[in-house]
Amino acid sequence: HHGCVADTQPYRPRKRGFETMADMLRSLVPIAIIVLGLAYFCDARGGEPVHTIDPTGDIVSAAQYGDFAVVAPKELSKGWRPTSSGLLRNDGSDTGTPVGLTIGYVTPKTQFARFTVRLGDPQIVLYKSVDGASIDKMPSGDPVMINGQSFTPFETNKGRGLSATTGTGETSVSTILVGSASMAELTELAASLQPVPKRVS
Secondary structure, X not given: OHHHHHHHOOHHHHHHHHHHHHHHHHHHHHHHHHHXXXXXXXXXXXXXXXXXXXXXXXXXXXXXXXXXXXXXXXXXXXXXXXXXXXXXXXXXXXXXXXXXXXXXEEOOOOOEEXXXXXXXXXXXXXXXXXXXXXXXXXOOOOOEEEOOEEEXXXXXXXXXXXXXXXXXXXXXEEEEEEEOOOHHHHHHHHHOEEXXXXXXX
């Protein structure tokens, strides 16, 4: 009988060990979720990890070398952080004449918004500037007058947008604002657009 007790004795602590381990894991899960949540939060949201750039060079080049009236966001509040920018060229190369300008932002509410101004047929410009997204609804509401220009609201499978076009056909210039940002933020971005003068060389 004695041997029997010796056999069952070591059993109990081990079981308790299991329970403690399970409890520990259980209490760790929320902590892990919080930590992961914070890591994501800092990355996509407030913390400094948002890599900002200065789009001035691209804005100046677009105005200087492009054959269209360039507008660009000006004097946006501090909360708007430009994270990408580029010249769009007619032949897709790095040396062709600029036909457009695109700048991506993280908005004050930590959403994303992309501004594109581009020469050419508005439908093509629209599809090209809505990063591979499909346009679900165009228009999705009444036109809005912003800065004396009429913008048409639209919706894509990746967010909402505003689109404005001046001119017709191949010589038309379209301004497109699109992203996960709210309509209020997209409107703010549209309201900040100002013509960029060509520099006298």
